[in-house]
Amino acid sequence: MALPWKENYMKHLTALLLGFVLISACGDSGRIPAGQAPDFTLPAVDGSMVRFSDHAGQVIIVDFWATWCAPCQEMVPVLSKLHKEFGQKGLVVLGISLDQEGLEILGPFIHENLIPYKVLIGNDRATRAFGGVSTIPTLFIIDKEGRLVKKMLGYHSYGELEKQVKMYL
Secondary structure (H helix, E strand, O other): OOOOOHHHHHHHHHHHHHOOOHHHHHHOOOOOOOOOOOOEEEOOOOOOOEHHHHHOOOOEEEEEOOOOOOHHHHHHHHHHHHHHHHHHHHHEEEEEEEEOOOOOHHHHHHHHHHHOOOEEEEEHHHHHHOOOOOOEEEEEOOOOOOOEEEEEEEEHHHHHHHHHHHHHO
């Protein structure tokens, strides 16, 4: 004799396990379908306006981050070193801050950490344009043809990112 709760329980358990298997199989491998990167304009902390298409023909690292995020803070020296090492070779690093306080908190943070790359003030539209950003830091690599080719979640070492940059330069 089948118990009604047991049948319902088994259906839910089966659905849950199937969902887990699908997420594991299709999870964030870092590769994203190669599609054109979004083109939009965002204000930079230095007062300029930065349009993504102005960097056509260059490799771009887009870093969604916030000043209060510890792994994001650890990425700053890594991205600064990449900017210094490969900036003259065709790499552009753009940090898109998701800090709610905007310039009030960003100005001092950039000054204290000597950030050499452009820091932009992000918004919901920017995160949606990149397919949504649910974790920070989230880095996207855009190749010379303007295609989104890589998505990387969390902290990554200089060596890891250097390898990616060299692959697309």
